[in-house]
Amino acid sequence: MSGTSHNPHVAHHFDDMEQQREASTLGMWAFLATEILFFGGLFTGYTVYRSRYPAAFHDGSGELDVWLGFLNTLVLIGSSLTMALAVRASQLGRKRALVLFLVLTMILGSAFLGVKVFEYAQKYHHHLIPGVNFVVPEGQTPQFTLFFLFYFVMTGMHALHMIVGLVLMAILIVRSAKDRFSEQYYAPVEIFGLYWHFVDIVWIFLFPLLYLIGRH
Amino acid sequence: MHVLPLRLYFVIFLALAAGTVLTVLAAFQDFGVFNNVVALGIAGIKALLVILYFMHVRYNKPLTWVFVGAGFFWLAILIGITMGDYASRDWERAPQGWTAVGPQAVAEAAAAETSESSPQEH
Numbered sequence: 001m002s003g004t005s006h007n008p009h010v011a012h013h014f015d016d017m018e019q020q021r022e023a024s025t026l027g028m029w030a031f032l033a034t035e036i037l038f039f040g041g042l043f044t045g046y047t048v049y050r051s052r053y054p055a056a057f058h059d060g061s062g063e064l065d066v067w068l069g070f071l072n073t074l075v076l077i078g079s080s081l082t083m084a085l086a087v088r089a090s091q092l093g094r095k096r097a098l099v100l101f102l103v104l105t106m107i108l109g110s111a112f113l114g115v116k117v118f119e120y121a122q123k124y125h126h127h128l129i130p131g132v133n134f135v136v137p138e139g140q141t142p143q144f145t146l147f148f149l150f151y152f153v154m155t156g157m158h159a160l161h162m163i164v165g166l167v168l169m170a171i172l173i174v175r176s177a178k179d180r181f182s183e184q185y186y187a188p189v190e191i192f193g194l195y196w197h198f199v200d201i202v203w204i205f206l207f208p209l210l211y212l213i214g215r216h
Numbered sequence: 217m218h219v220l221p222l223r224l225y226f227v228i229f230l231a232l233a234a235g236t237v238l239t240v241l242a243a244f245q246d247f248g249v250f251n252n253v254v255a256l257g258i259a260g261i262k263a264l265l266v267i268l269y270f271m272h273v274r275y276n277k278p279l280t281w282v283f284v285g286a287g288f289f290w291l292a293i294l295i296g297i298t299m300g301d302y303a304s305r306d307w308e309r310a311p312q313g314w315t316a317v318g319p320q321a322v323a324e325a326a327a328a329e330t331s332e333s334s335p336q337e338h
Binding site for chain 1: 219220222225226228229232233236239240243244245246251255256258259262263266267269270271276277280283284286288290291293294295299302303319328338
């Protein structure tokens with residue numbers, strides 16, 4: 001079993017694999033805490049300016065496509081499911097299932113980014129990209145631009161995190177195919193899973209806060 | 217090592233999907249200020265499900281819970297104190313001659329200055 005110290009994958013400074021796994025989990029959550037504060041700063045700025053300029057944020061949100069956002073949310077949650085299933089497969093030493101679920105996660109993650117590219121292109125055609133070609137529509141205040149600044153920075157940083165995730169995922173797929181993981185050692189898959197779920201959680205908050213302001 | 221039953225993952229996924237549908241439907245209803253409460257509440261529950269089950273935190277040791285909680289605790293401080301600052305900026309009228317910082321106080325000061333000729337020499 002993976003718990004004994006005879007496991008060749010246990011580093012010498014750990015008593016057993018269980019302790020090693022707990023340590024890597026703690027390390028990953030320490031990193032995720034920095035990510036929580038990173039996105040937290042953006043969410044705080046959003047909170048300040050949305051409370052200051054509610055009408056501009058209301059109208060800005062109206063320019064976003066709710067159904068694309070809804071679809072993307074389901075896609076990303078689906079990718080979290082396939083990622084969780086990939087981790088489970090690695091725990092059970094099932095290589096084919098592991099590779100399959102990692103590939104599915106990558107497909108869903110890429111689909112998400114594809115939709116975002118389409119959305120960004122739409123914004124470009126409607127002159128809604130601040131600093132590029134932004135035109136404040138008739139009857140709108142300058143703070144209309146502010147909403148789109150937050151939209152692009154927040155979804156942009158989120159997309160950047162997803163791209164990094166996809167690159168790491170590709171590496172994991174190659175390693176999985178080369179039998180680098182087993183029930184004895186699957187930490188990289190599990191730890192990457194934590195990162196991917198975190199990126200999903202950020203979107204879970206981004207979607208209602210950006211797409212669903214005052215839709216009634 | 218905690219290997220969760222396959223079915224659990226699908227149940228959680230369905231709950232997350234249902235929450236997403238609910239959030240969109242609720243957004244089209246007018247609950248006034250409670251629209252925000254509902255949206256953030258549902259998002260919070262979804263995040264909790266992902267953290268506890270997909271990320272296995274429910275099955276982790278208490279020390280891990282401390283690390284998980286710390287990040288969100290610091291986020292709460294960031295948002296809480298920052299918004300407390302902004303929300304209270306208009307509460308206290310600045311005494312004569314002091315610079316006010318809240319938007320309403322600044323507007324009032326500007327209006328007062330233009331309505332009477334400048335009382336002080338610089």
